[in-house]
Amino acid sequence: xxxxxxxxxxxxxxxxxxxxxxxxxxxxxxxxxxxxxxxxxxxxxxxxxxxxxxxxxxxxxxxxxxxxxxxxxxxxxxxxxxxxxxxxxxxxxxxxxxxxxxxxxxxxxxxxxxxxxxxxxxxxxxxxxxxxxxxxxxxxxxxxxxxxxxxxxxxxxxxxxxxxxxxxxxxxxxxxxxxxxxxxxxxxxxxxxxxxxxxxxxxxxxxxxxxxxxxxxxxxxxxxxxxxxxxxxxxxxxxxxxxxxxxxxxxxxxxxxxxxxxxxxxxxxxxxxxxxxxxxxxxxxxxxxxxxxxxxxxxxxxxxxxxxxxxxxxxxxxxxxxxxxxxxxxxxxxxxxxxxxxxxxxxxxxxxxxxxxxxxxxxxxxxxxxxxxxxxxxxxxxxxxxxxxxxxxxxxxxx
Numbered sequence: 001x002x003x004x005x006x007x008x009x010x011x012x013x014x015x016x017x018x019x020x021x022x023x024x025x026x027x028x029x030x031x032x033x034x035x036x037x038x039x040x041x042x043x044x045x046x047x048x049x050x051x052x053x054x055x056x057x058x059x060x061x062x063x064x065x066x067x068x069x070x071x072x073x074x075x076x077x078x079x080x081x082x083x084x085x086x087x088x089x090x091x092x093x094x095x096x097x098x099x100x101x102x103x104x105x106x107x108x109x110x111x112x113x114x115x116x117x118x119x120x121x122x123x124x125x126x127x128x129x130x131x132x133x134x135x136x137x138x139x140x141x142x143x144x145x146x147x148x149x150x151x152x153x154x155x156x157x158x159x160x161x162x163x164x165x166x167x168x169x170x171x172x173x174x175x176x177x178x179x180x181x182x183x184x185x186x187x188x189x190x191x192x193x194x195x196x197x198x199x200x201x202x203x204x205x206x207x208x209x210x211x212x213x214x215x216x217x218x219x220x221x222x223x224x225x226x227x228x229x230x231x232x233x234x235x236x237x238x239x240x241x242x243x244x245x246x247x248x249x250x251x252x253x254x255x256x257x258x259x260x261x262x263x264x265x266x267x268x269x270x271x272x273x274x275x276x277x278x279x280x281x282x283x284x285x286x287x288x289x290x291x292x293x294x295x296x297x298x299x300x301x302x303x304x305x306x307x308x309x310x311x312x313x314x315x316x317x318x319x320x321x322x323x324x325x326x327x328x329x330x331x332x333x334x335x336x337x338x339x340x341x342x343x344x345x346x347x348x349x350x351x352x353x354x355x356x357x358x359x360x361x362x363x364x365x366x367x368x369x370x371x372x373x374x375x376x377x378x379x380x381x382x383x384x385x386x387x388x389x390x391x392x393x394x395x396x397x398x399x
Contacts, residue, residue: 042126057083057098067122071174072109075119075126079105081164088159097159106169106189114176121231123204163194166211178254186223189213206230221247221268235280236335242273244288259340261303261311262318267293275331282338284331287345291324308341313350320349 036048046061064076082102088095111119169189175182191211195204208228215221222245230237248268249256256264271288297315304311318325328343342350 052087055085057085057096059083062103065126066109066111067119067126070109070111070113070119071176072111072172074107075109075123077107078103095159099161101161101164102167103164103169104167106166108169108171109174110171111174112177116177118236120207120229121236123231162196163192165192166190169211169213171213175254182254184251185216186213187215187217188219191225204231215247216251221245223247233279236277237279238275238277240273240275240277242275243271244273245270246291249290249293259303259306259338261298261307261314262295263298265294265296267291267295277335280335282331282333282335285328285343286330287326287328287343289324289326290318293318293322293325306338306340308339309347309350313353314342314346316353317346317350320353 036045039045042065044061044063044065045059047059049056049058049060051057059081060079062076062078062081063074066072066075080103082104083098084100085096085098088097109119113119166189169191171186171189173182173184173186189211190213191209194208196206196208197204206228210226212222212224215223224243224245226241228239246268247270249264250266253264267290269288269290271286273286273288274284275286276283295318297311301311307314318327326345328345330341330343331338332341333339
C-alpha cells in the first residue's frame with residue numbers, strides 16, 4: 001500500500017509539474033474556447049490566439065456581418081485584430097478587459113441600396129440580433145445551449161475599448177442608386193475608428209473616424225478626414241472634414257454633374273471641404289484650388305436653378321486663370337434640393353470683374369466726350385477730372 005501511495009504521489013507531482021510548466025498554454029486554450037463561445041452574435045472569427053502571460057489576444061479573420069439585403073457579406077473584415085488585455089477580477093472566467101485594439105488588413109464596405117438606404121444606418125437590426133441566429137466560428141451556427149453558463153451576453157464577458165487603430169485599411173463605397181452602380185475605394189488607410197455603443201453592444205450610438213488614405217489606389221491622390229456619423233438618426237446626420245491633395249475631379253462626376261454649371265473635361269483639386277448633415281439638411285463651406293481645369297459651358301441650363309449667381313459670371317471667373325484658380329463655395333438646404341452660393345473669394349472676384357466692366361464703359365464714354373472738345377480746349381485737365389470720377393465710381397461699386 002505504501003508503495004502504491006508513493007507511486008500515486010509521484011504521478012500527482014509529475015502531473016502538477018507538467019501543469020505548472022504548461023499552465024499558460026492550458027489557460028490559453030481554455031481562454032480561446034471561452035472567447036469563441038462568447039463572441040457577439042454578429043461577429044465571426046476564424047481563429048484565436050490567447051496569450052495570458054503577456055496579456056496579448058489576436059483574433060484572425062475577424063468580421064462583422066453586414067445588414068441584410070446588401071452586396072457584401074460583411075460590413076467589416078480584418079485580417080487580424082491584435083489586442084492588449086487584462087483579466088477582470090484576475091480570473092479568465094470573470095471576463096476580459098480589452099485595453100487596446102490594433103487592426104491590420106481592414107476592409108470596410110459602405111453601401112447605399114437602390115432605395116437610398118445605407119447599410120451603416122441599418123446595423124442596429126444586426127447588432128441587436130438575438131443569440132441563436134448567429135454564426136460563431138466561421139461556417140458553424142451557435143445556439144443558447146452551445147454557450148457556457150458563464151455569461152448570457154457578450155458584454156458580460158468582454159469589456160472593450162471604444163477605439164480601434166487601423167493599418168493597411170481600405171474603404172469601399174458602393175452606390176446602387178445610380179444607373180449601373182458606382183464604386184470607389186480609399187486605400188492605404190491609416191487612422192482610427194471610435195464607436196460609442198450601448199451597454200450590451202447592441203446599437204451604435206455614434207461612429208467617428210480620423211485618418212488618411214489614397215483615392216482609387218493612386219498615391220498621388222491623398223485624402224485626410226475627420227468625420228462623425230450618428231446612425232440612429234432618422235435621416236443622414238454626419239459631420240465631415242476633408243483635406244484633399246491632387247484629387248482628380250471627374251471620378252466624382254455622378255455627384256457633382258447635376259449641380260455643376262459646366263461640363264468638366266479634366267482637372268484636379270486640393271483644399272478643404274466641410275460637409276455637415278443634420279437629418280438630411282446640409283451645411284457646407286469649401287475652399288479648393290483647381291489645377292489644369294478644363295471645361296465647357298453646358299448646352300442646357302439645368303444647373304442654373306441651384307446657384308445663387310448667374311452662370312455667365314461663374315464662367316467668366318473660371319476662365320480668368322486657366323492654369324490654377326481658387327474656388328470657394330457654400331452649400332445649404334436639403335439634400336434633395338441643395339442650394340449653392342459662391343464663397344467670399346469668388347464673390348469678391350466677380351464683383352471686381354463687374355466693376356471693371358462698368359468703369360470701362362464709363363471711361364469709353366468720357367474719352368469720346370473729351371475727344372469731341374479737344375479741338376477747342378486742352379484735354380489735360382479734363383483727363384484728370386475724368387480719371388477722378390472713374391476712381392470714385394469704382395470705389396462706390398466695390399463697397
